[in-house]
Amino acid sequence: MAHTIPLSWYLAISVVLFAMGALGVLIRRNPLIIFMSVELMLNAANLAFVAFARSFGVLTGQIFVFFVMTVSAAEVAVGLALIVIIFRNKHSIDVDLMNSLKG
Amino acid sequence: MGSSGLFSLVPLIVFLPVAGLLINIIFGGRMSEKAIGALASAASGLAFVVAALLGFALWTGSGEAVVVQFADWIHIGDLNVAWNFRVDTLSVLMMLVVSGVGTLIHIYAIGYMHEDVRFKNDIGRYRRFFVFMNLFIAMMMILVSGDSYLMLFVGWEGVGLCSFLLIGFWYDMDTLGRPSFANSDAARKAFIVNRIGDFGFLIAGFTMFWWFKDLSFSGVFSQAEHIASIAPGVILFITLFLLLGVAGKSAQLPLYVWLPDAMAGPTPVSALIHAATMVTAGVYLVARSAPLYTLVPQAQATVALVGGITALFAATIAVGQYDIKKVLAYSTISQLGFMVAAVGMGAFVAGMFHLVTHAFFKALLFLSAGSVILGLERGHHHLAGHGDHHEEVFDPGDMRNMGGLRKQMPVTFWVYLIGALALAGIFPLAGFWSKDEILADAFHKFPAVFWLLTIAAFLTAFYMGRQVWMIFFGKPRHPAAAHAEESPKVITVPLMILAALAVLGGALNLPGVHSLTLWLEHTIAGVEVGQFNFLVAGLSTGLALVAIALSWVLYGRQPLAEGQKDPLKKLLGPLFTVFERKYWVDEVYWALFVNRYVDIARFLANVIDGRFWHDWFHEKVIAGTYNWLSRTVLDLRVDQQFIDAIANGLGELTKRISGSLRRLQNGFVRSYALAVLAGVVIILGYLILK
Amino acid sequence: MNLTLILFIVLTAVAVASAAGLLISRNTIYAALFLVLNFATVAVFYLLLGAPFIALAQVTIYAGAIMVLFLFVIMLLGADKLPRGQVLPWQRPMAIVLAALLLTEAGFLLFQRLQLTSSLANPEASVNTTETLRTLGMALFTQYLLPFEVTSVLLLVAMVGVIVLTKKEKGEPG
Numbered sequence: 013m014a015h016t017i018p019l020s021w022y023l024a025i026s027v028v029l030f031a032m033g034a035l036g037v038l039i040r041r042n043p044l045i046i047f048m049s050v051e052l053m054l055n056a057a058n059l060a061f062v063a064f065a066r067s068f069g070v071l072t073g074q075i076f077v078f079f080v081m082t083v084s085a086a087e088v089a090v091g092l093a094l095i096v097i098i099f100r101n102k103h104s105i106d107v108d109l110m111n112s113l114k115g
Numbered sequence: 116m117g118s119s120g121l122f123s124l125v126p127l128i129v130f131l132p133v134a135g136l137l138i139n140i141i142f143g144g145r146m147s148e149k150a151i152g153a154l155a156s157a158a159s160g161l162a163f164v165v166a167a168l169l170g171f172a173l174w175t176g177s178g179e180a181v182v183v184q185f186a187d188w189i190h191i192g193d194l195n196v197a198w199n200f201r202v203d204t205l206s207v208l209m210m211l212v213v214s215g216v217g218t219l220i221h222i223y224a225i226g227y228m229h230e231d232v233r234f235k236n237d238i239g240r241y242r243r244f245f246v247f248m249n250l251f252i253a254m255m256m257i258l259v260s261g262d263s264y265l266m267l268f269v270g271w272e273g274v275g276l277c278s279f280l281l282i283g284f285w286y287d288m289d290t291l292g293r294p295s296f297a298n299s300d301a302a303r304k305a306f307i308v309n310r311i312g313d314f315g316f317l318i319a320g321f322t323m324f325w326w327f328k329d330l331s332f333s334g335v336f337s338q339a340e341h342i343a344s345i346a347p348g349v350i351l352f353i354t355l356f357l358l359l360g361v362a363g364k365s366a367q368l369p370l371y372v373w374l375p376d377a378m379a380g381p382t383p384v385s386a387l388i389h390a391a392t393m394v395t396a397g398v399y400l401v402a403r404s405a406p407l408y409t410l411v412p413q414a415q416a417t418v419a420l421v422g423g424i425t426a427l428f429a430a431t432i433a434v435g436q437y438d439i440k441k442v443l444a445y446s447t448i449s450q451l452g453f454m455v456a457a458v459g460m461g462a463f464v465a466g467m468f469h470l471v472t473h474a475f476f477k478a479l480l481f482l483s484a485g486s487v488i489l490g491l492e493r494g495h496h497h498l499a500g501h502g503d504h505h506e507e508v509f510d511p512g513d514m515r516n517m518g519g520l521r522k523q524m525p526v527t528f529w530v531y532l533i534g535a536l537a538l539a540g541i542f543p544l545a546g547f548w549s550k551d552e553i554l555a556d557a558f559h560k561f562p563a564v565f566w567l568l569t570i571a572a573f574l575t576a577f578y579m580g581r582q583v584w585m586i587f588f589g590k591p592r593h594p595a596a597a598h599a600e601e602s603p604k605v606i607t608v609p610l611m612i613l614a615a616l617a618v619l620g621g622a623l624n625l626p627g628v629h630s631l632t633l634w635l636e637h638t639i640a641g642v643e644v645g646q647f648n649f650l651v652a653g654l655s656t657g658l659a660l661v662a663i664a665l666s667w668v669l670y671g672r673q674p675l676a677e678g679q680k681d682p683l684k685k686l687l688g689p690l691f692t693v694f695e696r697k698y699w700v701d702e703v704y705w706a707l708f709v710n711r712y713v714d715i716a717r718f719l720a721n722v723i724d725g726r727f728w729h730d731w732f733h734e735k736v737i738a739g740t741y742n743w744l745s746r747t748v749l750d751l752r753v754d755q756q757f758i759d760a761i762a763n764g765l766g767e768l769t770k771r772i773s774g775s776l777r778r779l780q781n782g783f784v785r786s787y788a789l790a791v792l793a794g795v796v797i798i799l800g801y802l803i804l805k
Numbered sequence: 806m807n808l809t810l811i812l813f814i815v816l817t818a819v820a821v822a823s824a825a826g827l828l829i830s831r832n833t834i835y836a837a838l839f840l841v842l843n844f845a846t847v848a849v850f851y852l853l854l855g856a857p858f859i860a861l862a863q864v865t866i867y868a869g870a871i872m873v874l875f876l877f878v879i880m881l882l883g884a885d886k887l888p889r890g891q892v893l894p895w896q897r898p899m900a901i902v903l904a905a906l907l908l909t910e911a912g913f914l915l916f917q918r919l920q921l922t923s924s925l926a927n928p929e930a931s932v933n934t935t936e937t938l939r940t941l942g943m944a945l946f947t948q949y950l951l952p953f954e955v956t957s958v959l960l961l962v963a964m965v966g967v968i969v970l971t972k973k974e975k976g977e978p979g
Contacts, residue, residue: 017813020915022854025817027911029843031904032824038789038900044833044879048840051871052824055847058863066854071940074856075949078941081866082956086963088871092878093967099882108892111782786893792903799910803918 022063029056041107043095047088054084121172122181125200128162128169128210128256135159136249143242152225155245159221159252163214170207178204178637182262182333189265193328199262201332205638208467208631209259209399216391216474217252219609223482224248224383226605230489231381234496235285235292244284248387251277255392259399263331264320267400271316271364274393279306281388282380291509301376308373312363319356322349336406343410354407354414357400358421365397366448367425367455372701374448378440382485385440390447390481391474398451398470401458405639409461416561418459423557423567426452428698430574434581434683435694438512439484442582445697446538447477449571453553456564462556463639464624464632469549471631472620476537476546479613483531486602486610487586488512490524494598509595514585516593523599526607528587530614535583537617539576539659545620547656552624554655555648569655576659580666581683588671813853820846833879837872844868858938 029052036049058077065073102109135158143151173181180203189196224244232238254277258270283302289295320330326342326349327335343350361367366374377389388394401408401418408415426449433445450473457466491511510516521528537544540551550572557565591597601607624631626647636642669682684691693699779790823846826839844867851860945953 016807017809017853020919021813022850023915024912025820025850027908027915028821029824031907031911032821032828034792034907035900035904036828038785038792038903039828039897041785042833044875044882045827045836048827048836048875051867052827052840052843055844055867058859059847059850062851062854062856062859065856071937071944074859074941075944077856077859078862078945079949079952079956081862083959085866085871086960088874089963089967090970092874093970096878096881096971107784110784113780113782781893783893785896789896789899789903792900792907796903796906796910799907799914803910803913 019063019067023060026056026060026063029053029059043098043107044092046107047091047095051084051088054080121168122183122202124165125169125183125202125260126185127165128214128260129253131162131165132158132249132253132256136246136253139242139246139249143246146242148229148238148241149225151242151245152221152228155249156218156221156225158249159214159218162252162256163211163218166207166210166214169202170211173202173204173207173637178634180204180638194324194330196263196265196330198266199331200260201262202260203638204634204636205399205402205467206259208471208634209395210256212395212471212474213255213259213392214252216478216613217248217255217387219612220383220387220391220478220482221245221248223386223485223606223609224381226603227383227485227489228381230492234492235288237288240284244281244381247277247280247284248383251281251388251393255396258396262333264323264335265330267403268313268316268320271360271396272313274388274396275306275309275313275364278309278377278388278393279303281384282377284380284384290511298379301373301379305373305377308370309363312360312370315356315359315363319353319360322353322356332403339406339410347411350407351411351414354404354411355417357404357407358414358418361397361400361418361455362421363397364400365394365451365455367397367421367452368428371425371429371448372704375441375444375697378438378444382440382481382488385444386478386481386485389444390477394447394451395454395470395474398454398458398466401455402463402467402639405458405461405463408459415459415461419456419557419561419564420459422452422454422456422459423561423564423571424452425449426456426571427567427574428452430571430578431694432697433578434574435691435696437514437681437695438510439487439514439517439582439586440481440512442514442578443477443480443484446480446575446578449575450477450538452571453550453568456561456568457553457556460556460560460564462553462560464635464642465549465552465556467635468624468631469553471623472537472545472549472617475613475620476534476544476617479530479610479617480534480538482606482610482613483527483534484512486527486606487517487520487524487531487599489602489606490520490527490599491517491593491595493600494523495595497598497600498594509593511595514582517586517596518589518592519587520591520596520599521587523596524601526601526610530607530610531587532583533614533617535579537620539579539663540572540655541576541659542652542656543618543621545617545623547652548621548624548626551648551652551655552626555651558648558651569658572655573658573662576662577666580663581670584666584670809853812849816846816849816853820850834876837875837879840875841868841872844872855937858941 033049033051033053033056036052037046040046040049058080061073061077061080063073065071065077098110135155139146139151139154146154180201183200183202184197185200186198188198228241228244232241251274254270254273256270258267258274261267261270279302282305283299286299286302287294287296289297323335324330326346327338329335329338339350359370363370374389374394378385380388408418429445429448429452433442433449436442436445450469454466454469454473457463457469488511495509495511533544537546540546554565554568554572557568591599622630632642669686673682681691684695687694779786820843823839823843827836827843830836830839844863848860848863848868851857851863
């Protein structure tokens with residue numbers, strides 16, 4: 013089977029997913045959902061990487077994706093730990109309630 | 116050092132008195148009264164010696180004028196005036212009179228002022244008197260020795276100043292020592308009236324400079340004829356304005372009014388300044404300006420008439436005066452009228468001759484009057500006891516308080532008598548010769564003036580007789596007169612010397628010998644040898660004797676008793692009152708000029724200066740505008756409303772901007788994230804559009 | 806119409822729908838499950854793109870580990886529904902506008918400017934799983950060794966950090 017899907021289509025998907033992830037970050041007030049939206053954005057980026065890797069025929073993109081995944085795993089771990097702590101202190105995880113840094 | 120070398124001594128006549136006054140100023144505080152007086156008299160005396168030496172040098176020399184250059188003074192444009200001394204017969208004559216009579220008066224003043232400062236209770240003022248006297252001598256010397264009209268004017272002004280200083284010597288008290296400003300008023304009057312005369316002199320001086328481009332005597336006189344030919348009105352103008360100066364300084368009509376008031380000064384002052392020297396400066400001026408006056412007969416006639424009318428006018432007033440010094444003052448004015456008339460007519464020698472003899476006997480009369488006054492004051496002093504006499508109003512100069520003084524003050528009586536006879540013009544005293552020469556010249560040259568002067572001479576003899584009878588004969592009309600004492604030698608000796616001069620002074624220009632004429636010939640061109648006119652001499656002597664007899668009838672035969680009215684009053688009635696009140700001239704002047712001037716001054720001060728300048732212009736316009744500008748405009752509008760508004764506005768703006776910007780940092784993470792996304796979109800958009 | 810295209814379209818739809826589901830769902834568990842679906846779809850995409858290892862890694866790490874972690878925490882916190890608040894009223898409209906703009910710009914860039922019309926290379930020729938795997942491993946341990954090691958340290962740090970962060974202090978209420 014010939015792979016006839018143009019690169020730009022993959023990139024378009026990537027962008028769409030990215031935009032939706034961004035929207036999620038901005039709209040939702042639950043930090044867990046926000047985090048998940050961030051993961052979605054990261055995924056969109058990964059997809060773009062792999063599409064480019066395939067397009068240029070090098071593996072560098074895939075290696076990069078590898079690293080992104082690892083780092084995002086670590087980041088999720090720490091982030092979730094922070095959310096747990098915040099919940100412990102404030103008994104709520106509404107992001108809008110955490111505005112004590114306001115100027 | 117030959118006779119030419121003697122001429123170089125001439126600056127000493129000025130600087131010796133200056134040295135005298137400087138020493139008295141600096142060291143006088145530590146010197147005794149006698150030392151101060153002696154020093155001043157010595158300064159004046161040495162000046163006399165120098166003058167005599169100069170006279171000697173002229174006499175043994177050619178007699179022509181010698182100009183001794185002293186210092187450069189002014190060099191501006193066309194005006195070149197140097198301070199040069201002119202030694203010629205006319206100036207040396209004046210120098211001798213001034214320093215000679217001046218020295219005698221200085222010696223007299225030693226004694227006179229010694230008593231006067233004790234009567235007035237201000238011993239410390241003694242020194243100041245002699246300083247001023249020396250200053251006067253110095254200034255008078257500058258006047259007579261100057262080689263230009265400007266140097267003459269310097270001395271002219273200087274003697275005017277000294278006159279002011281000396282008349283107002285007792286500036287804060289009257290004759291009895293009570294607080295009063297009468298003397299300073301008199302001094303001021305003298306100065307101001309003199310100023311009017313000075314104005315005339317200055318106008319003449321300016322005109323002279325404008326036309327002649329020179330102010331020195333030689334320069335002016337050499338060009339006089341030329342200017343007269345091209346512009347005769349100029350010379351007339353100059354001479355008439357010089358006449359105004361003469362009228363001021365020599366107390367002629369209409370500027371004579373200061374001289375009677377000047378009697379407020381101490382008697383030596385009256386003698387020196389207002390009888391012998393300063394007032395003669397005007398006569399000297401006319402004599403010096405002979406080359407100018409001879410070119411304009413109309414000016415000469417004017418001068419002569421002014422002199423003649425003044426002579427008669429003043430003589431009538433003298434008849435009605437009661438104060439001993441006032442009689443002499445008006446007499447001086449009258450005699451000055453004689454001199455001015457003489458030089459006006461062109462009889463320069465006669466005028467100068469009378470100047471000299473008048474200096475002798477008028478100084479003698481004034482000083483003797485001073486002696487009389489002192490005598491009365493001594494008597495009063497003894498009467499009332501020490502310190503008491505300030506309360507009683509006693510005028511030691513009022514002749515009505517005197518009488519019978521020839522018994523108490525014999526020396527004074529005799530010298531006074533000699534002076535009076537000399538003034539009356541009785542043969543062979545000095546006054547006879549000089550006055551007669553004037554009358555003789557007038558008879559030939561100007562008959563109208565001759566008659567004026569003759570009548571004045573008649574009145575002169577009359578009022579002098581009246582004086583002598585009233586003062587020295589009859590019974591004392593006041594206890595002070597009864598207790599009067601003779602004056603000490605330091606006073607009477609100069610009197611006797613002057614009396615001798617009054618007797619012998621005629622020898623200066625006896626007819627036939629004509630010493631003075633020959634002497635002055637060197638300086639004044641065209642002097643004629645006076646002819647002795649028996650008719651005139653006889654007439655004048657006869658009239659004088661008649662006048663004396665008349666005065667005896669009225670005052671001598673039945674001497675005035677205490678409280679009795681003046682018999683002349685009964686005789687002449689209202690006419691006597693006119694004389695007594697001196698024709699109300701002072702009152703007229705006050706009403707016409709002085710009060711009007713005061714009104715103008717007040718108007719200018721209160722309305723123009725006060726209300727207009729100060730209240731309106733300064734306060735409202737300048738200060739008000741400034742205040743308005745600073746308060747309303749600058750402070751309120753500009754500073755507060757504009758600048759402050761800007762400054763505050765900027766602050767407000769910053770506050771608002773920061774306030775609004777602050778809301779960006781609302782603490783909500785989501786809005787921060789929104790901002791990040793917005794930034795991404797914008798950057799992408801930029802990249803696309805690029 | 807070949808199979809790849811159909812597959813692609815289906816997968817796209819699923820991906821977008823699951824993403825939308827994540828955005829919209831009120832229930833956090835449902836949102837997490839939607840995300841898992843999304844991850845799976847993306848894994849298939851990877852396969853289509855000839856990156857089998859990455860696809861498996863995706864499933865294992867993302868869908869397996871990360872999402873499980875998420876679910877644990879969700880259940881721990883018990884955060885299902887949140888009350889609607891009224892803060893930041895402009896947030897949602899602005900976000901939608903911006904997202905739309907972003908899409909527009911990206912679309913413009915991709916299809917108008919960049920002209921990326923080239924097809925992707927033939928998969929048959931180059932997709933050989935073992936070959937790809939070996940190359941990947943070689944690159945990882947030779948060329949990219951440093952990032953590899955650093956990443957391992959990073960993981961260690963994350964682990965330690967999590968434990969330290971969540972450790973209860975003495976006397977602190979849980």
